[in-house]
Amino acid sequence: MPDRVTLTFLLGGARSGKSTHAEQLVTGFPAPWIYVATAQAFDGEMRGRISLHQSRRDKGWSTIEAPLDLAGALETMPTGTPVLVDCLTLWLSNQMLAENDVEAECARLAAVLAKPRGPWFVVSNEVGLGIVPDNPLARRFRDAAGRLNQQVAAVADSVLFVVAGLPMRVK
Amino acid sequence: MPDRVTLTFLLGGARSGKSTHAEQLVTGFPAPWIYVATAQAFDGEMRGRISLHQSRRDKGWSTIEAPLDLAGALETMPTGTPVLVDCLTLWLSNQMLAENDVEAECARLAAVLAKPRGPWFVVSNEVGLGIVPDNPLARRFRDAAGRLNQQVAAVADSVLFVVAGLPMRVK
Amino acid sequence: MPDRVTLTFLLGGARSGKSTHAEQLVTGFPAPWIYVATAQAFDGEMRGRISLHQSRRDKGWSTIEAPLDLAGALETMPTGTPVLVDCLTLWLSNQMLAENDVEAECARLAAVLAKPRGPWFVVSNEVGLGIVPDNPLARRFRDAAGRLNQQVAAVADSVLFVVAGLPMRVK
Numbered sequence: 236m237p238d239r240v241t242l243t244f245l246l247g248g249a250r251s252g253k254s255t256h257a258e259q260l261v262t263g264f265p266a267p268w269i270y271v272a273t274a275q276a277f278d279g280e281m282r283g284r285i286s287l288h289q290s291r292r293d294k295g296w297s298t299i300e301a302p303l304d305l306a307g308a309l310e311t312m313p314t315g316t317p318v319l320v321d322c323l324t325l326w327l328s329n330q331m332l333a334e335n336d337v338e339a340e341c342a343r344l345a346a347v348l349a350k351p352r353g354p355w356f357v358v359s360n361e362v363g364l365g366i367v368p369d370n371p372l373a374r375r376f377r378d379a380a381g382r383l384n385q386q387v388a389a390v391a392d393s394v395l396f397v398v399a400g401l402p403m404r405v406k
Numbered sequence: 407m408p409d410r411v412t413l414t415f416l417l418g419g420a421r422s423g424k425s426t427h428a429e430q431l432v433t434g435f436p437a438p439w440i441y442v443a444t445a446q447a448f449d450g451e452m453r454g455r456i457s458l459h460q461s462r463r464d465k466g467w468s469t470i471e472a473p474l475d476l477a478g479a480l481e482t483m484p485t486g487t488p489v490l491v492d493c494l495t496l497w498l499s500n501q502m503l504a505e506n507d508v509e510a511e512c513a514r515l516a517a518v519l520a521k522p523r524g525p526w527f528v529v530s531n532e533v534g535l536g537i538v539p540d541n542p543l544a545r546r547f548r549d550a551a552g553r554l555n556q557q558v559a560a561v562a563d564s565v566l567f568v569v570a571g572l573p574m575r576v577k
Numbered sequence: 578m579p580d581r582v583t584l585t586f587l588l589g590g591a592r593s594g595k596s597t598h599a600e601q602l603v604t605g606f607p608a609p610w611i612y613v614a615t616a617q618a619f620d621g622e623m624r625g626r627i628s629l630h631q632s633r634r635d636k637g638w639s640t641i642e643a644p645l646d647l648a649g650a651l652e653t654m655p656t657g658t659p660v661l662v663d664c665l666t667l668w669l670s671n672q673m674l675a676e677n678d679v680e681a682e683c684a685r686l687a688a689v690l691a692k693p694r695g696p697w698f699v700v701s702n703e704v705g706l707g708i709v710p711d712n713p714l715a716r717r718f719r720d721a722a723g724r725l726n727q728q729v730a731a732v733a734d735s736v737l738f739v740v741a742g743l744p745m746r747v748k
Contacts (some may be wrong), residue, residue, distance in 0.1 A: 249534035363592055364703050366536065370538075378591065399552075401533070406743050570703075572748050
């Protein structure tokens, strides 16, 4: 189990089990736990995932939605409380859709993540291991996601690459 | 070398050398060996791979085709015989094309794989580490493949992630 | 740090930090260092990367462009000098665009890489971990890249899989 004030970064593919593994790590700490959802309400599946967490609120979870100002939301987290951020790639997608300054937002987020106030667990997708996408927007997103993942990995205490539900320790 | 009654799960990308590595592990055991092909006959390249295995039948291999009823085929495997299943993603693709109940079929397969009768080696593709596909069917396939890989990894004794022909031990 | 006459192969996704990590390994040796660029001049981003290396030439780097005859360029490398080849997937793409005999060129390259004359670091992309591409050319490229990566990994002394800027040792 990680120390009480650490950043653990979980990176994996679609349906790799990274969120479930992150949740297991979070709930290894005593409740209460905070789930920070970056999904926009219009994503049906993510809405389902948020609802699931909200329905379990009485079992120790509280849910915060932070589709854009994730850095701001993390700055208000209570000291010592386990936090699960799910996930950075959705947040990045929201930033790009909002036409925000992605580079500045990523730098701001990385600065906040570098100073966790409790055991923080951050989930992100690795999206750069396929063929170069035809679509220019997809290429921009892939490049931005890769850079963001590097920034977060650099400040994380532990980095796990999750494959088929199983973590490989990278850092 | 794994014990005689174990499930080894080999996961990797296209042309990662996962099948070749699996074959090396299988032939580390004394012959005879059984090759369970999930490919449909209409796939030219897979037909070639099946033919290769069939042509080597006299050298210790026998080949079984199980494009859909893989669970049933595995239940008939003789005790103690090394088996290579190549591969789960093709089998899943066949299930989806046949419009079978994918969730039920995956659960049934995982239940059989949880009780190997010899040194069993199962190969599958990791397909979730690229950009989200535009195509809805490809997204459904990607999600189903990720879930299946998690189910099989959960019951496997060993899980190897194969990169450029080299295995990384995940479990 | 690797010995003075070794081949280190760095494999990773787009924006995985593989080139930066390779550069750090190269500059762990005393200057001068040689940067072998496989990019064609018409790729804007790679032109930028080449320019960056060229502008640092006075700081220890010299740059050689080898978009096609990479094997020939490597055969002229001075003994004992650290070399960074960036990257094999661009080189492969150039070979396919030039309609050269890809199989023969890959075999020739692998033969040269099997006999490094100094600490050589070779960067390549893993592109086979997404969904099968719709595009037949992309599928051919993906297959050829996977085979090339296996060939190079087989002759390398060390193989690193780079995720979010962090190396995982595969060999």
